[in-house]
Amino acid sequence: MATHTFTPTRYWNTLGSHPVALRVAPGDTVRTTCVDARGRDAQDLQITSPGNPMTGPFYLEGAQPGDTLVVRLDRLLPNRRRGWSGVLLAPNVVEPRDVGQLAQAGGYFIWNWEVDAEVGTAKLNHPESPLHGIELALDPMLGCLGVAAEGGQAISTATSGPHGGNMDYRGFREGATAYFPVFTEGALFFLGDGHALQGDGEICGTGIEVSMEVQFTLDLIKGQKIEWPRGENSEYIFTLGNARPLDQCVQHASSEMLRWLTGSYGLDLTQASLLMGQTVRYDLGNVFDPAYTMVCKMPKKLLETLR
Template structure:
């Protein structure tokens, strides 16, 4: 297992079958960095075009359509002392009658303290000026190249991943992505230091990141939508609009996982009973062109067979 270090020199505003920046073997680790959603780097300089520029793609030897790519984020660390966020709720998350009352949204800066691992708004007289939030870094946008040679803008998401903005995708999480092209071609970026459920102001605390992660393969194991695993839960992700369709994708993928012979091997009836009484749902985002819903199951309710 090799360890690679990459200092990015170019970025992509689409996720697609682009020329890879690095070729790695199954199981290799990569240390690299990302710029923020507007393309600002660790020094605050404009290094890429705005709109969730991606680091990558990374080509994994042996990855073929029908395989599953396993991404393990070992560390996701903000690499500068400030982040930015919009300051007004998105119009689509309030009652239509309230939209005319919303002021014009502006970007606001937050102080990031990587030693105390806190974020604080840079406000002098506002009522929330003393607010301190614990850092919970994650990548809002990452994924593999879609099928059929598509290059899809980083504003949205789909079966390949993309701009899901789900705060459960933090360090020490394991992510499973379906592979659609040779080499998988993994992209990542859009770092958030903190974000609530739903990304309801259209941003998290947007910041550049340093990260270390590994890429490995489950050969011949096919999944339909992104999956994830934390210490205490498994979860599946659906990306679509309307929100109910995203929920349907996530629920169906969880049912597949629980009934798959490479998963937990339950019958449809057993899995349905388990989901019906134990399932949890989280809203990943309700801002992007495709909304994100997460279907989650605590491991303590699952049979002892290890998830694949």
């Protein structure tokens, strides 16, 4: 149960079989940092190329294809004061006929936010805006986390899949646990793309993007094969489907939940369906990236009554 402090020296824009950054044992904790989505660090210096550069990969001893990697997000803390966000709604999230006026308003550009991790707020820092100074409550999360992709692939950190990646789901906040299928020896865990906060869907193309201090603990479930990322917090267990269109995300997330309930909660297909039908909740992860994300959640309180 060692605690490692790891200072990254290089970053990755794909999730694949890259040279190992650090080897850890199940139960070990890692303290490290992530640059922001454009490759800027705690000093706001661009130290690597943009496009969700990842810290990692972390090699988990004993992890083999067919296992499940467990990632507890112990601590997520913005480590600089300048955050930034896209301003206008992305062209794919509005009615097609609305795209013209968004293009006319400037298309894609960014504004700055003042992130105060102690007070717990992000304040718009754009004096030309009538909203200058407006304050939102921080809710730090990781936009992109996952493992080396299946079949020897190296997948861009712009998108996501069964291996995780750029899911941009608000639920990957401090205190949450993420589960990923292991496709490669050592699993090769990557993380980055910190958001000080984000709306559902990442509909302006970004959260409030910021570099971060991160502490996480890795663990291993031997011989448990999962097909899509899963997660857990104090209230819910959840599953993530990453695809297009959103309908297909729903299908993956729902089928993965069905597998979870029948595999681990002693429910047959019929009882699991019945319960899901009346108690399931869905969250929208993102509707911006090349693959969208929907999340299927089941209340733990209910499931505990079943054991």
